[in-house]
Amino acid sequence: xxxxVRSTSRNGAEVATGTxxxxxxxxxxxxxxxxxxxxxVESRRTLSDYLRHDLGLTGTHxxxxxxxxxxxxxxxxxxxxxxxxVFAVTAAGHxxxxxxxxxxxxxxxxxxxxxxxxxxxxxCHALQCGFCTPGFxxxxxxxxAENPDPTRDxxxxxxxxxxxxxxxxxxxxxxxxxxAELAKDPAAPLTDRFTEHSDAAHSADQDADGAGA
Amino acid sequence: MKPAPFxxxxxxxxxxxxxxxxxxxxxxxxxxxxQSLIPxxxxxxxxxxxxxxxxxxxxxxxxxxxxxxxxxxxxxRHASLERDDAAxxxxxxxxxxxxxxxxxxxxxxxxxxxxxxxxxPSGEMTSVLTLLGxxxxxxxxRGERTIPATxxxxxPLESALAADELAVSAxxxxxxxxxxxxxxxxxxxxxxYALCGVGAVATVDPAGAVTGLRCGYxxxxxxxxxxxxxxxxxxxDDAAxxTAAAARAAVDPxxxxxxxxxxxxxxxxxxxxxxxxxxxxxxxxxxxxxxxDNESGHNEEDRSA
Numbered sequence: 001x002x003x004x005v006r007s008t009s010r011n012g013a014e015v016a017t018g019t020x021x022x023x024x025x026x027x028x029x030x031x032x033x034x035x036x037x038x039x040x041v042e043s044r045r046t047l048s049d050y051l052r053h054d055l056g057l058t059g060t061h062x063x064x065x066x067x068x069x070x071x072x073x074x075x076x077x078x079x080x081x082x083x084x085x086v087f088a089v090t091a092a093g094h095x096x097x098x099x100x101x102x103x104x105x106x107x108x109x110x111x112x113x114x115x116x117x118x119x120x121x122x123x124c125h126a127l128q129c130g131f132c133t134p135g136f137x138x139x140x141x142x143x144x145a146e147n148p149d150p151t152r153d154x155x156x157x158x159x160x161x162x163x164x165x166x167x168x169x170x171x172x173x174x175x176x177x178x179x180a181e182l183a184k185d186p187a188a189p190l191t192d193r194f195t196e197h198s199d200a201a202h203s204a205d206q207d208a209d210g211a212g213a
Numbered sequence: 214m215k216p217a218p219f220x221x222x223x224x225x226x227x228x229x230x231x232x233x234x235x236x237x238x239x240x241x242x243x244x245x246x247x248q249s250l251i252p253x254x255x256x257x258x259x260x261x262x263x264x265x266x267x268x269x270x271x272x273x274x275x276x277x278x279x280x281x282x283x284x285x286x287x288x289x290r291h292a293s294l295e296r297d298d299a300a301x302x303x304x305x306x307x308x309x310x311x312x313x314x315x316x317x318x319x320x321x322x323x324x325x326x327x328x329x330x331x332x333x334p335s336g337e338m339t340s341v342l343t344l345l346g347x348x349x350x351x352x353x354x355r356g357e358r359t360i361p362a363t364x365x366x367x368x369p370l371e372s373a374l375a376a377d378e379l380a381v382s383a384x385x386x387x388x389x390x391x392x393x394x395x396x397x398x399x400x401x402x403x404x405x406y407a408l409c410g411v412g413a414v415a416t417v418d419p420a421g422a423v424t425g426l427r428c429g430y431x432x433x434x435x436x437x438x439x440x441x442x443x444x445x446x447x448x449x450d451d452a453a454x455x456t457a458a459a460a461r462a463a464v465d466p467x468x469x470x471x472x473x474x475x476x477x478x479x480x481x482x483x484x485x486x487x488x489x490x491x492x493x494x495x496x497x498x499x500x501x502x503x504x505x506d507n508e509s510g511h512n513e514e515d516r517s518a
Contacts, residue, residue, distance in 0.1 A: 161316025
Protein backbone atom coordinates (compact mmCIF):
# COMPACT_ATOMS: atom_id res chain seq x y z
CA UNK A 1 0.00 0.00 0.00
CA UNK A 2 1.01 3.57 -0.39
CA UNK A 3 2.79 5.70 2.12
CA UNK A 4 1.04 9.01 1.99
CA VAL A 5 2.36 11.13 4.79
CA ARG A 6 1.24 14.53 3.66
CA SER A 7 -1.18 14.98 6.49
CA THR A 8 1.53 14.34 9.08
CA SER A 9 3.76 16.98 7.51
CA ARG A 10 1.21 19.65 8.22
CA ASN A 11 0.96 19.25 11.97
CA GLY A 12 2.05 22.84 12.56
CA ALA A 13 -0.64 25.34 13.45
CA GLU A 14 0.52 27.63 10.66
CA VAL A 15 -1.25 25.82 7.84
CA ALA A 16 -3.58 28.41 6.44
CA THR A 17 -7.27 27.60 6.65
CA GLY A 18 -10.41 29.69 6.69
CA THR A 19 -11.26 32.44 4.24
CA UNK A 20 -9.32 35.39 2.86
CA UNK A 21 -11.49 37.87 0.92
CA UNK A 22 -10.41 39.03 -2.53
CA UNK A 23 -7.89 41.85 -2.27
CA UNK A 24 -7.28 41.26 1.45
CA UNK A 25 -3.94 40.15 2.84
CA UNK A 26 -3.19 37.41 5.30
CA UNK A 27 -0.04 36.35 7.10
CA UNK A 28 1.67 33.54 5.24
CA UNK A 29 4.49 31.82 7.14
CA UNK A 30 6.83 29.43 5.37
CA UNK A 31 10.11 27.84 6.44
CA UNK A 32 12.56 28.94 3.76
CA UNK A 33 16.02 27.38 3.73
CA UNK A 34 15.55 26.40 7.36
CA UNK A 35 14.53 29.88 8.50
CA UNK A 36 11.03 30.82 9.61
CA UNK A 37 9.78 33.62 7.34
CA UNK A 38 6.44 35.35 7.04
CA UNK A 39 4.80 38.16 5.11
CA UNK A 40 1.39 39.71 4.60
CA VAL A 41 0.24 38.80 1.11
CA GLU A 42 -2.82 38.45 -1.04
CA SER A 43 -4.01 34.93 -1.71
CA ARG A 44 -3.25 35.34 -5.40
CA ARG A 45 0.46 35.81 -4.60
CA THR A 46 2.40 33.00 -6.23
CA LEU A 47 5.14 31.34 -4.21
CA SER A 48 7.70 32.68 -6.70
CA ASP A 49 6.59 36.29 -6.20
CA TYR A 50 6.35 35.74 -2.44
CA LEU A 51 9.96 34.57 -2.34
CA ARG A 52 11.24 37.38 -4.56
CA HIS A 53 9.11 40.40 -3.69
CA ASP A 54 8.05 39.75 -0.12
CA LEU A 55 11.07 37.91 1.24
CA GLY A 56 13.70 39.46 -1.05
CA LEU A 57 15.06 36.08 -2.07
CA THR A 58 15.77 36.83 -5.71
CA GLY A 59 17.74 33.65 -6.32
CA THR A 60 14.53 32.09 -7.59
CA HIS A 61 14.09 33.32 -11.15
CA UNK A 62 10.76 33.78 -12.89
CA UNK A 63 10.72 33.08 -16.62
CA UNK A 64 7.43 32.20 -18.22
CA UNK A 65 5.07 32.39 -15.21
CA UNK A 66 2.96 29.53 -16.48
CA UNK A 67 4.91 26.43 -15.71
CA UNK A 68 6.75 25.84 -18.97
CA UNK A 69 10.33 27.03 -18.44
CA UNK A 70 11.26 25.60 -15.04
CA UNK A 71 13.41 28.58 -13.99
CA UNK A 72 11.35 29.11 -10.82
CA UNK A 73 11.67 25.51 -9.60
CA UNK A 74 12.11 25.26 -5.82
CA UNK A 75 11.98 22.32 -3.43
CA UNK A 76 8.69 22.13 -1.54
CA UNK A 77 9.12 19.67 1.32
CA UNK A 78 12.13 18.38 -0.63
CA UNK A 79 10.27 17.86 -3.90
CA UNK A 80 10.86 20.03 -6.98
CA UNK A 81 7.82 22.12 -7.92
CA UNK A 82 7.22 25.18 -10.08
CA UNK A 83 6.95 28.04 -7.60
CA UNK A 84 4.96 30.06 -10.15
CA UNK A 85 2.30 27.32 -10.07
CA VAL A 86 1.83 27.25 -6.30
CA PHE A 87 0.15 30.00 -4.32
CA ALA A 88 2.12 31.16 -1.28
CA VAL A 89 -0.94 30.66 0.90
CA THR A 90 -1.03 26.97 -0.12
CA ALA A 91 2.64 26.58 0.82
CA ALA A 92 2.07 28.02 4.30
CA GLY A 93 3.49 25.77 7.00
CA HIS A 94 5.68 23.88 4.55
CA UNK A 95 9.45 23.75 3.96
CA UNK A 96 10.84 25.53 0.92
CA UNK A 97 14.41 25.28 -0.36
CA UNK A 98 15.56 27.84 -2.92
CA UNK A 99 18.84 28.25 -4.78
CA UNK A 100 20.07 30.33 -1.82
CA UNK A 101 19.63 27.31 0.43
CA UNK A 102 21.46 24.75 -1.66
CA UNK A 103 24.83 25.56 -0.07
CA UNK A 104 23.42 24.42 3.24
CA UNK A 105 22.70 20.99 1.89
CA UNK A 106 26.30 19.76 2.01
CA UNK A 107 27.84 18.08 5.01
CA UNK A 108 29.42 21.18 6.52
CA UNK A 109 26.13 23.09 6.68
CA UNK A 110 28.06 26.27 5.92
CA UNK A 111 25.70 28.56 3.96
CA UNK A 112 28.64 29.99 2.03
CA UNK A 113 29.83 26.61 0.85
CA UNK A 114 28.83 25.15 -2.49
CA UNK A 115 26.66 22.06 -2.73
CA UNK A 116 27.75 19.19 -5.00
CA UNK A 117 25.36 20.47 -7.67
CA UNK A 118 26.72 24.00 -7.47
CA UNK A 119 30.31 22.73 -7.64
CA UNK A 120 29.38 20.55 -10.61
CA UNK A 121 27.92 23.54 -12.46
CA UNK A 122 31.18 25.41 -11.90
CA UNK A 123 33.32 22.42 -12.88
CA CYS A 124 31.40 21.70 -16.08
CA HIS A 125 30.66 25.28 -17.19
CA ALA A 126 26.99 24.37 -17.02
CA LEU A 127 25.75 27.95 -17.11
CA GLN A 128 26.19 30.95 -19.30
CA CYS A 129 23.74 33.78 -18.58
CA GLY A 130 22.59 32.01 -15.43
CA PHE A 131 18.90 32.83 -15.69
CA CYS A 132 17.73 29.22 -15.81
CA THR A 133 20.39 27.97 -13.40
CA PRO A 134 18.49 28.13 -10.07
CA GLY A 135 15.72 25.97 -11.52
CA PHE A 136 18.18 23.46 -12.90
CA UNK A 137 20.11 23.25 -9.63
CA UNK A 138 17.04 22.65 -7.45
CA UNK A 139 15.74 20.06 -9.93
CA UNK A 140 19.08 18.23 -10.06
CA UNK A 141 19.53 18.38 -6.28
CA UNK A 142 16.32 16.41 -5.83
CA UNK A 143 17.05 14.29 -8.91
CA UNK A 144 20.36 12.90 -7.69
CA ALA A 145 18.92 12.38 -4.20
CA GLU A 146 16.33 10.08 -5.79
CA ASN A 147 18.69 8.53 -8.33
CA PRO A 148 22.27 8.80 -6.98
CA ASP A 149 23.82 7.13 -10.02
CA PRO A 150 22.04 8.38 -13.17
CA THR A 151 22.99 7.30 -16.66
CA ARG A 152 23.42 10.02 -19.28
CA ASP A 153 19.93 9.24 -20.59
CA UNK A 154 18.49 9.49 -17.09
CA UNK A 155 20.31 12.80 -16.63
CA UNK A 156 18.66 14.11 -19.81
CA UNK A 157 15.27 12.94 -18.54
CA UNK A 158 15.94 14.56 -15.15
CA UNK A 159 16.34 18.03 -16.67
CA UNK A 160 13.82 17.67 -19.50
CA UNK A 161 11.38 20.04 -17.80
CA UNK A 162 13.84 22.93 -17.64
CA UNK A 163 14.64 25.24 -20.52
CA UNK A 164 18.06 26.80 -21.16
CA UNK A 165 18.53 29.16 -24.10
CA UNK A 166 22.33 29.42 -23.85
CA UNK A 167 24.16 26.22 -23.27
CA UNK A 168 22.78 23.61 -25.61
CA UNK A 169 22.33 21.46 -22.50
CA UNK A 170 25.39 19.23 -22.98
CA UNK A 171 27.34 20.85 -20.16
CA UNK A 172 24.29 20.72 -17.91
CA UNK A 173 23.95 16.99 -18.53
CA UNK A 174 27.65 16.69 -17.68
CA UNK A 175 26.95 18.62 -14.48
CA UNK A 176 24.23 16.16 -13.46
CA UNK A 177 26.72 13.28 -13.74
CA UNK A 178 29.47 15.30 -12.05
CA UNK A 179 27.10 16.31 -9.21
CA ALA A 180 26.20 12.67 -8.65
CA GLU A 181 29.90 11.89 -8.45
CA LEU A 182 30.60 14.75 -6.02
CA ALA A 183 27.64 13.82 -3.84
CA LYS A 184 29.25 10.43 -3.29
CA ASP A 185 32.83 11.67 -3.03
CA PRO A 186 33.40 15.42 -2.48
CA ALA A 187 37.06 14.92 -3.41
CA ALA A 188 36.40 13.14 -6.71
CA PRO A 189 38.87 14.41 -9.32
CA LEU A 190 37.48 16.18 -12.37
CA THR A 191 38.00 13.80 -15.27
CA ASP A 192 38.16 14.52 -18.97
CA ARG A 193 34.70 13.21 -19.61
CA PHE A 194 33.26 16.28 -17.92
CA THR A 195 35.45 18.73 -19.77
CA GLU A 196 35.66 17.28 -23.26
CA HIS A 197 32.98 19.55 -24.73
CA SER A 198 34.64 22.72 -23.53
CA ASP A 199 38.09 21.36 -24.38
CA ALA A 200 36.98 20.59 -27.91
CA ALA A 201 35.57 24.08 -28.30
CA HIS A 202 38.70 25.54 -26.78
CA SER A 203 41.09 23.76 -29.10
CA ALA A 204 38.93 24.73 -32.06
CA ASP A 205 39.28 28.35 -30.96
CA GLN A 206 43.01 27.94 -30.68
CA ASP A 207 43.20 26.46 -34.16
CA ALA A 208 41.22 29.38 -35.50
CA ASP A 209 43.49 31.80 -33.69
CA GLY A 210 46.53 30.03 -35.05
CA ALA A 211 45.21 30.19 -38.58
CA GLY A 212 44.50 33.87 -38.24
CA ALA A 213 47.90 34.79 -36.82
CA MET B 214 0.51 37.24 -15.98
CA LYS B 215 -0.83 37.63 -12.44
CA PRO B 216 -4.11 36.00 -11.44
CA ALA B 217 -7.05 38.34 -10.82
CA PRO B 218 -8.07 38.73 -7.17
CA PHE B 219 -10.19 35.93 -5.73
CA UNK B 220 -11.58 35.03 -2.34
CA UNK B 221 -9.53 32.15 -0.99
CA UNK B 222 -11.12 29.37 1.00
CA UNK B 223 -8.99 26.88 2.89
CA UNK B 224 -11.28 24.11 4.13
CA UNK B 225 -9.94 21.37 6.40
CA UNK B 226 -12.55 18.74 5.64
CA UNK B 227 -14.53 17.56 2.63
CA UNK B 228 -17.72 18.72 4.37
CA UNK B 229 -16.31 22.23 4.74
CA UNK B 230 -15.17 22.20 1.10
CA UNK B 231 -18.56 21.19 -0.30
CA UNK B 232 -20.31 23.67 2.01
CA UNK B 233 -18.26 26.46 0.42
CA UNK B 234 -18.94 25.12 -3.08
CA UNK B 235 -22.68 25.02 -2.33
CA UNK B 236 -22.49 28.66 -1.26
CA UNK B 237 -20.40 30.07 -4.13
CA UNK B 238 -21.79 27.91 -6.96
CA UNK B 239 -20.57 28.81 -10.43
CA UNK B 240 -18.37 31.58 -9.01
CA UNK B 241 -16.07 28.97 -7.45
CA UNK B 242 -13.25 26.75 -8.69
CA UNK B 243 -11.52 23.95 -6.82
CA UNK B 244 -7.72 24.26 -6.48
CA UNK B 245 -5.84 20.99 -5.98
CA UNK B 246 -2.42 20.71 -7.69
CA UNK B 247 -3.05 23.82 -9.75
CA GLN B 248 -0.81 22.76 -12.63
CA SER B 249 -3.57 23.41 -15.17
CA LEU B 250 -5.68 25.91 -13.19
CA ILE B 251 -2.96 28.35 -12.14
CA PRO B 252 -1.68 28.91 -15.72
CA UNK B 253 -5.29 29.53 -16.75
CA UNK B 254 -5.63 32.07 -13.91
CA UNK B 255 -2.25 33.66 -14.67
CA UNK B 256 -3.23 34.19 -18.30
CA UNK B 257 -6.63 35.42 -17.11
CA UNK B 258 -8.45 32.92 -19.27
CA UNK B 259 -10.59 32.44 -16.15
CA UNK B 260 -11.25 34.79 -13.25
CA UNK B 261 -13.22 32.84 -10.65
CA UNK B 262 -14.39 34.96 -7.72
CA UNK B 263 -13.75 32.12 -5.28
CA UNK B 264 -11.01 29.52 -5.07
CA UNK B 265 -11.55 26.50 -2.85
CA UNK B 266 -8.04 25.29 -2.00
CA UNK B 267 -8.37 21.65 -0.92
CA UNK B 268 -4.65 21.11 -0.26
CA UNK B 269 -5.17 21.11 3.52
CA UNK B 270 -8.21 18.82 3.43
CA UNK B 271 -7.46 15.69 5.44
CA UNK B 272 -7.92 12.21 4.04
CA UNK B 273 -7.84 12.97 0.31
CA UNK B 274 -4.27 11.79 -0.25
CA UNK B 275 -4.80 8.04 -0.05
CA UNK B 276 -4.12 5.38 -2.66
CA UNK B 277 -6.17 2.27 -1.95
CA UNK B 278 -5.35 -0.88 -3.90
CA UNK B 279 -7.68 -3.87 -3.56
CA UNK B 280 -9.00 -6.71 -5.70
CA UNK B 281 -11.33 -4.36 -7.60
CA UNK B 282 -8.59 -1.94 -8.60
CA UNK B 283 -6.96 1.32 -7.59
CA UNK B 284 -8.87 4.11 -5.87
CA UNK B 285 -7.15 7.45 -5.44
CA UNK B 286 -8.15 10.50 -3.45
CA UNK B 287 -8.36 13.99 -4.89
CA UNK B 288 -4.96 15.03 -3.49
CA UNK B 289 -2.91 12.09 -4.80
CA ARG B 290 -0.18 13.64 -6.92
CA HIS B 291 0.62 12.04 -10.30
CA ALA B 292 4.13 11.29 -8.99
CA SER B 293 2.82 9.43 -5.92
CA LEU B 294 0.59 7.24 -8.04
CA GLU B 295 3.36 6.68 -10.58
CA ARG B 296 5.72 5.48 -7.83
CA ASP B 297 3.16 3.25 -6.10
CA ASP B 298 4.23 -0.34 -6.81
CA ALA B 299 0.98 -1.87 -5.59
CA ALA B 300 -1.03 0.36 -7.93
CA UNK B 301 1.27 -0.47 -10.85
CA UNK B 302 0.90 -4.19 -10.16
CA UNK B 303 -2.89 -4.00 -9.96
CA UNK B 304 -3.25 -1.85 -13.08
CA UNK B 305 -0.03 -1.50 -15.11
CA UNK B 306 -1.59 1.03 -17.49
CA UNK B 307 -1.49 3.66 -14.71
CA UNK B 308 2.30 3.86 -14.57
CA UNK B 309 2.59 3.33 -18.33
CA UNK B 310 0.53 6.46 -18.92
CA UNK B 311 1.62 8.57 -15.94
CA UNK B 312 5.25 8.64 -17.06
CA UNK B 313 4.01 10.57 -20.12
CA UNK B 314 2.04 13.19 -18.14
CA UNK B 315 3.96 16.47 -18.54
CA UNK B 316 7.35 16.61 -16.80
CA UNK B 317 8.33 15.06 -13.46
CA UNK B 318 8.26 18.47 -11.73
CA UNK B 319 4.67 19.01 -12.85
CA UNK B 320 3.76 15.45 -11.82
CA UNK B 321 5.13 16.18 -8.35
CA UNK B 322 2.42 18.76 -7.83
CA UNK B 323 -0.41 17.96 -10.23
CA UNK B 324 -3.11 15.57 -9.05
CA UNK B 325 -4.58 12.76 -11.11
CA UNK B 326 -8.14 13.46 -10.01
CA UNK B 327 -7.57 17.14 -10.80
CA UNK B 328 -6.51 16.19 -14.34
CA UNK B 329 -9.68 14.15 -14.70
CA UNK B 330 -11.87 16.99 -13.42
CA UNK B 331 -10.10 19.34 -15.85
CA UNK B 332 -11.45 16.99 -18.59
CA UNK B 333 -8.84 17.93 -21.16
CA PRO B 334 -9.16 15.53 -24.14
CA SER B 335 -5.39 15.80 -24.57
CA GLY B 336 -4.83 14.51 -21.04
CA GLU B 337 -3.44 11.00 -20.67
CA MET B 338 -5.42 10.08 -17.57
CA THR B 339 -8.81 11.07 -18.99
CA SER B 340 -8.12 8.59 -21.76
CA VAL B 341 -6.96 5.91 -19.30
CA LEU B 342 -10.02 6.26 -17.07
CA THR B 343 -12.32 5.93 -20.09
CA LEU B 344 -10.42 3.00 -21.60
CA LEU B 345 -10.50 1.10 -18.31
CA GLY B 346 -14.15 1.91 -17.63
CA UNK B 347 -13.32 3.67 -14.39
CA UNK B 348 -15.44 5.98 -12.29
CA UNK B 349 -15.29 9.33 -10.50
CA UNK B 350 -16.91 9.83 -7.12
CA UNK B 351 -18.26 13.33 -6.51
CA UNK B 352 -19.45 14.79 -3.23
CA UNK B 353 -21.69 17.76 -2.63
CA UNK B 354 -23.80 19.07 0.23
CA ARG B 355 -26.62 17.13 -1.45
CA GLY B 356 -24.83 13.80 -1.17
CA GLU B 357 -22.41 11.56 -3.04
CA ARG B 358 -22.63 9.97 -6.47
CA THR B 359 -20.37 7.83 -8.63
CA ILE B 360 -20.10 8.79 -12.29
CA PRO B 361 -18.86 6.37 -14.98
CA ALA B 362 -16.05 7.77 -17.13
CA THR B 363 -18.23 7.46 -20.24
CA UNK B 364 -20.71 9.93 -18.70
CA UNK B 365 -18.13 12.10 -16.92
CA UNK B 366 -16.41 13.65 -19.95
CA UNK B 367 -19.02 15.85 -21.61
CA UNK B 368 -16.87 18.00 -23.89
CA PRO B 369 -13.45 19.63 -24.15
CA LEU B 370 -12.62 20.90 -20.63
CA GLU B 371 -16.18 20.08 -19.59
CA SER B 372 -17.13 17.41 -17.09
CA ALA B 373 -20.39 16.18 -15.63
CA LEU B 374 -19.49 17.72 -12.26
CA ALA B 375 -22.08 20.19 -11.01
CA ALA B 376 -20.88 23.55 -9.70
CA ASP B 377 -21.38 22.44 -6.09
CA GLU B 378 -19.63 19.08 -6.51
CA LEU B 379 -16.11 18.11 -5.51
CA ALA B 380 -14.48 15.13 -7.23
CA VAL B 381 -13.22 13.30 -4.14
CA SER B 382 -11.82 10.16 -5.74
CA ALA B 383 -11.34 8.16 -8.91
CA UNK B 384 -11.40 4.40 -9.33
CA UNK B 385 -9.39 2.53 -11.97
CA UNK B 386 -10.45 -1.13 -12.31
CA UNK B 387 -7.71 -3.74 -11.86
CA UNK B 388 -6.21 -5.51 -14.85
CA UNK B 389 -7.87 -8.89 -15.20
CA UNK B 390 -6.02 -12.12 -15.84
CA UNK B 391 -4.77 -12.55 -19.39
CA UNK B 392 -4.65 -8.86 -20.18
CA UNK B 393 -1.76 -6.65 -21.16
CA UNK B 394 -1.58 -2.93 -21.70
CA UNK B 395 0.58 -0.22 -23.22
CA UNK B 396 0.55 3.53 -23.67
CA UNK B 397 2.40 5.35 -26.46
CA UNK B 398 2.30 8.90 -27.74
CA UNK B 399 4.05 11.39 -29.98
CA UNK B 400 4.70 14.94 -28.79
CA UNK B 401 6.69 17.69 -30.46
CA UNK B 402 8.94 17.87 -27.41
CA UNK B 403 9.31 15.50 -24.52
CA UNK B 404 6.65 16.32 -21.91
CA UNK B 405 4.56 18.49 -24.21
CA TYR B 406 0.94 17.90 -25.01
CA ALA B 407 0.78 14.85 -27.25
CA LEU B 408 -0.15 15.30 -30.90
CA CYS B 409 -1.73 11.89 -30.53
CA GLY B 410 -1.60 9.26 -27.84
CA VAL B 411 -2.93 5.71 -27.69
CA GLY B 412 -3.51 3.39 -24.77
CA ALA B 413 -4.20 -0.27 -25.52
CA VAL B 414 -5.61 -3.10 -23.44
CA ALA B 415 -5.36 -6.57 -24.97
CA THR B 416 -6.84 -9.81 -23.69
CA VAL B 417 -5.50 -13.20 -24.74
CA ASP B 418 -6.81 -16.68 -24.02
CA PRO B 419 -4.57 -19.41 -22.53
CA ALA B 420 -3.61 -20.46 -26.07
CA GLY B 421 -2.34 -16.95 -26.77
CA ALA B 422 -5.07 -15.92 -29.19
CA VAL B 423 -6.22 -12.32 -28.88
CA THR B 424 -9.80 -12.28 -27.65
CA GLY B 425 -10.04 -8.56 -27.02
CA LEU B 426 -8.29 -5.36 -28.07
CA ARG B 427 -9.50 -1.95 -27.00
CA CYS B 428 -7.69 1.31 -27.57
CA GLY B 429 -8.16 4.72 -26.00
CA TYR B 430 -7.11 7.93 -27.72
CA UNK B 431 -6.11 11.42 -26.72
CA UNK B 432 -5.82 14.64 -28.71
CA UNK B 433 -7.84 13.25 -31.63
CA UNK B 434 -11.40 13.73 -30.36
CA UNK B 435 -13.43 16.17 -28.27
CA UNK B 436 -13.86 13.72 -25.42
CA UNK B 437 -11.76 10.64 -24.62
CA UNK B 438 -12.41 8.08 -27.34
CA UNK B 439 -12.34 4.31 -26.86
CA UNK B 440 -12.49 1.92 -29.82
CA UNK B 441 -12.86 -1.87 -29.90
CA UNK B 442 -10.36 -3.19 -32.47
CA UNK B 443 -10.61 -6.91 -31.73
CA UNK B 444 -12.06 -7.82 -35.14
CA UNK B 445 -9.52 -5.75 -37.05
CA UNK B 446 -6.63 -7.28 -35.10
CA UNK B 447 -7.89 -10.79 -35.88
CA UNK B 448 -8.71 -10.06 -39.51
CA UNK B 449 -6.06 -12.20 -41.14
CA ASP B 450 -2.80 -11.72 -43.01
CA ASP B 451 -2.50 -7.96 -42.88
CA ALA B 452 -4.11 -7.43 -39.51
CA ALA B 453 -1.78 -4.59 -38.58
CA UNK B 454 -2.81 -2.58 -41.63
CA UNK B 455 -6.48 -3.36 -40.96
CA THR B 456 -6.11 -2.25 -37.34
CA ALA B 457 -4.40 0.98 -38.34
CA ALA B 458 -7.11 1.65 -40.90
CA ALA B 459 -9.85 1.01 -38.35
CA ALA B 460 -8.15 3.41 -35.93
CA ARG B 461 -7.80 6.11 -38.58
CA ALA B 462 -11.48 5.75 -39.41
CA ALA B 463 -12.53 6.03 -35.77
CA VAL B 464 -10.72 9.22 -34.77
CA ASP B 465 -11.91 12.74 -35.46
CA PRO B 466 -8.90 15.03 -35.07
CA UNK B 467 -8.85 18.79 -35.49
CA UNK B 468 -5.97 20.69 -37.09
CA UNK B 469 -4.01 23.26 -35.10
CA UNK B 470 -0.67 25.04 -35.34
CA UNK B 471 1.14 21.87 -34.21
CA UNK B 472 -0.26 19.33 -36.66
CA UNK B 473 -2.80 18.91 -39.41
CA UNK B 474 -5.82 16.69 -38.92
CA UNK B 475 -4.40 14.29 -41.54
CA UNK B 476 -1.13 13.96 -39.68
CA UNK B 477 -2.87 13.25 -36.38
CA UNK B 478 -5.03 10.66 -38.13
CA UNK B 479 -1.93 9.01 -39.55
CA UNK B 480 -0.35 9.02 -36.09
CA UNK B 481 -3.46 7.38 -34.64
CA UNK B 482 -3.04 4.47 -37.05
CA UNK B 483 0.69 4.04 -36.48
CA UNK B 484 0.51 4.42 -32.70
CA UNK B 485 -2.45 2.05 -32.45
CA UNK B 486 -0.44 -0.77 -34.00
CA UNK B 487 2.55 0.06 -31.81
CA UNK B 488 0.47 0.12 -28.62
CA UNK B 489 -1.45 -2.99 -29.59
CA UNK B 490 1.73 -4.97 -30.27
CA UNK B 491 3.13 -4.02 -26.86
CA UNK B 492 -0.15 -4.76 -25.08
CA UNK B 493 -0.56 -8.16 -26.75
CA UNK B 494 3.06 -9.04 -25.99
CA UNK B 495 2.52 -8.18 -22.33
CA UNK B 496 -0.72 -10.16 -22.21
CA UNK B 497 0.99 -13.19 -23.75
CA UNK B 498 3.82 -12.84 -21.29
CA UNK B 499 1.40 -12.66 -18.35
CA UNK B 500 -0.53 -15.70 -19.57
CA UNK B 501 2.79 -17.44 -20.17
CA UNK B 502 3.99 -16.67 -16.66
CA UNK B 503 0.81 -18.17 -15.31
CA UNK B 504 0.61 -21.22 -17.54
CA UNK B 505 4.07 -21.42 -19.15
CA ASP B 506 2.75 -22.42 -22.50
CA ASN B 507 1.75 -21.34 -25.98
CA GLU B 508 4.23 -18.68 -26.74
CA SER B 509 4.78 -20.08 -30.20
CA GLY B 510 2.81 -18.52 -32.99
CA HIS B 511 3.09 -15.07 -31.44
CA ASN B 512 6.13 -13.44 -32.84
CA GLU B 513 5.71 -9.90 -31.63
CA GLU B 514 9.18 -8.95 -32.73
CA ASP B 515 8.50 -10.12 -36.29
CA ARG B 516 5.26 -8.26 -36.41
CA SER B 517 6.80 -4.94 -35.56
CA ALA B 518 9.62 -5.43 -38.04
